[in-house]
Amino acid sequence: MDMEIETEVISQSFDLVSRQDEAEKAIKVLRSDVDEVKARLDRVSRAASRPALDGVVKTESPEVKSFVTGYLRQGRETELKSLSGLTPGDGGYAVPREIDAMIASALKDxxxxxxxxxxxxxxxxxxxxxxxxxxxxxGWVGEGDDRPETASPTFAEVAPPSGDxxxxxxxxQAMLDDAGFDLEGWLSAEIAVxxxxxxxxxxxxxxxVNQPLGFLASATxxxxxxxxxxxxxxxxxxxxxxxxxxxxxxxxxxxxHTLKAGHRQGASWVMNSATLAEVRKMKTSDGAFLWQPGLVEGQPDRLLGYPVVEAEDMPDIAANQFPIAFGNFRNGYLIAExxxxxxxxxxxxxxxxxxFYATRRVGGQVLDSAAIKLLKIEA
Known part of the structure; x- marks a missing residue:
C-alpha cells in the first residue's frame, strides 16, 4: 500500500514538472510574440514621426510599396509592369504620383x-x-451711328525650348538593405535638390539649346x-x-515705374545675395533705408514695397551685367514641364x-516681355 502511494506521488510530481515545462515554453512563445508586436509598433511609430515633405503625406499604396521595395531596393521589374502608370520610358520607369508630388513640392520650395x-x-x-x-x-459711337469694323488682333507664338x-x-547597398532607411524620402529630396x-x-x-531659355538670355x-x-x-x-x-x-x-501698373500687382525683385548686400546699404536723402525686413515670420523682405527673391544665379554687380530684375514673373516667364x-x-x-538616374523634361521662356524689366550696369 505504501509502495502504491509512493508511486502515485512520484507520478504526480513528474506530471507537475512536465506541465511547468510546457507553461514555461508557452510563456516564452508569448513573450516572443509580444516582442515582435512591440518591434512592429516601434517601426510604425518611427515612420509616422518622420516629418512630411511640404505637407505631402506619404501613402502606403500598393503602387508605392511595389515601386520602392520591389524596384528601388531590390531591382525587380516584373511586378512593376503590371501596375498602371509604371511603364518603361526614356530608359526608366515613371515614378508613382505620390513620389512625383514630393519631388514637385520640394522643387517649388x-x-x-x-x-x-x-x-x-x-x-x-x-x-x-x-x-x-x-x-x-x-472707340465711341452714337446710338444710331454705324459701327465700324474693328481691327484684327495680332498674336505671337511662344514655344519654350526644353531639355531633359x-x-x-x-x-x-547597405543603405538599401536597411528596412529603417527612408529610401522614398531620401531619393525625393536628393532629386529635388x-x-x-x-x-x-x-x-x-x-x-x-537643349535647356530652357533664361530671361537674361533674351534680347534686351x-x-x-x-x-x-x-x-x-x-x-x-x-x-x-x-x-x-x-x-x-x-x-x-x-x-x-517702367512696369505697367497692372503688372506691378504681384511684382517682385530678383537678385543674388551679393547684390542684395549692396542694396540693403542704400538710403534715401533723409537717411531711411530702402530695404525693409519682413515684420512677420514667413513674410518676405521688401524693397520699395515689393518682395525680394534671392536667386544666386543672377550675376554680380559688374560692367554690362544685369544684376537686378524687377517684374511680375507669373505673367512674364513660362515654365513648361x-x-x-x-x-x-x-x-x-x-x-x-x-x-538612380532620374530625368524630367523641362522648358522655359519669357512669356510677356512687358512684365519683366532689367537694370544694367552702364553709364
Missing part, C-alpha cells in the same frame, strides 16, 4: 524662379502658346513697351559703368553603389 513664375504641366515634349501682342481697335533635366544620386540647382541656373541664363532694348519688339526685355542703365551712381534709389524707382519623373536603377556602373 527651393527653386526661386519656379516660386514666382507660371508653371504648366504638359503631356508631351512640345508646348506652344499664343500671346496677343496688340489689342483690337475701339537629370539627376544621378547614389546609395550603398539637384533639379532645383540645374533649373534655377537655366531659368535665369539658359541658352535655349532701351525702347519702351510700345515700340520694343515682342520677346525683348526693356532695361535702364545704372548711371555708372562699374556700379551704381550717386543716387541709386532713383534708378530703382525708375525701374519700378512634362508631368512624370522617370527613374532608372543602375547597380552596375559604380559598384558597390546603386545609382
Amino acid at each position: 527651393i527653386s526661386p524662379i519656379r516660386q514666382i513664375a507660371q508653371v504648366v504641366q504638359v503631356g508631351s515634349a512640345g508646348y506652344r502658346k499664343l500671346v496677343a501682342t496688340g489689342g483690337v481697335a475701339s 533635366l537629370y539627376a544621378n544620386p547614389a546609395a550603398s 539637384e533639379f532645383a540647382a540645374a533649373e534655377g541656373s537655366a531659368f535665369v541664363a539658359g541658352t535655349g 532694348s532701351l525702347a519702351g513697351d510700345a515700340v520694343r519688339p515682342f520677346g525683348s526685355l526693356q532695361y535702364i542703365g545704372s548711371g555708372d559703368a562699374a556700379g551704381f551712381d550717386a543716387n541709386p534709389e532713383s534708378k530703382l524707382i525708375d525701374l519700378v 512634362r508631368t512624370a519623373t522617370s527613374i532608372l536603377r543602375d547597380p552596375f556602373t559604380n559598384k558597390p553603389f546603386v545609382h
Whole structure:
C-alpha cells in the first residue's frame, strides 16, 4: 500500500514538472510574440514621426510599396509592369504620383524662379502658346451711328525650348538593405535638390539649346513697351559703368515705374545675395533705408514695397551685367514641364553603389516681355 502511494506521488510530481515545462515554453512563445508586436509598433511609430515633405503625406499604396521595395531596393521589374502608370520610358520607369508630388513640392520650395513664375504641366515634349501682342481697335459711337469694323488682333507664338533635366544620386547597398532607411524620402529630396540647382541656373541664363531659355538670355532694348519688339526685355542703365551712381534709389524707382501698373500687382525683385548686400546699404536723402525686413515670420523682405527673391544665379554687380530684375514673373516667364519623373536603377556602373538616374523634361521662356524689366550696369 505504501509502495502504491509512493508511486502515485512520484507520478504526480513528474506530471507537475512536465506541465511547468510546457507553461514555461508557452510563456516564452508569448513573450516572443509580444516582442515582435512591440518591434512592429516601434517601426510604425518611427515612420509616422518622420516629418512630411511640404505637407505631402506619404501613402502606403500598393503602387508605392511595389515601386520602392520591389524596384528601388531590390531591382525587380516584373511586378512593376503590371501596375498602371509604371511603364518603361526614356530608359526608366515613371515614378508613382505620390513620389512625383514630393519631388514637385520640394522643387517649388527651393527653386526661386519656379516660386514666382507660371508653371504648366504638359503631356508631351512640345508646348506652344499664343500671346496677343496688340489689342483690337475701339472707340465711341452714337446710338444710331454705324459701327465700324474693328481691327484684327495680332498674336505671337511662344514655344519654350526644353531639355531633359537629370539627376544621378547614389546609395550603398547597405543603405538599401536597411528596412529603417527612408529610401522614398531620401531619393525625393536628393532629386529635388539637384533639379532645383540645374533649373534655377537655366531659368535665369539658359541658352535655349537643349535647356530652357533664361530671361537674361533674351534680347534686351532701351525702347519702351510700345515700340520694343515682342520677346525683348526693356532695361535702364545704372548711371555708372562699374556700379551704381550717386543716387541709386532713383534708378530703382525708375525701374519700378517702367512696369505697367497692372503688372506691378504681384511684382517682385530678383537678385543674388551679393547684390542684395549692396542694396540693403542704400538710403534715401533723409537717411531711411530702402530695404525693409519682413515684420512677420514667413513674410518676405521688401524693397520699395515689393518682395525680394534671392536667386544666386543672377550675376554680380559688374560692367554690362544685369544684376537686378524687377517684374511680375507669373505673367512674364513660362515654365513648361512634362508631368512624370522617370527613374532608372543602375547597380552596375559604380559598384558597390546603386545609382538612380532620374530625368524630367523641362522648358522655359519669357512669356510677356512687358512684365519683366532689367537694370544694367552702364553709364
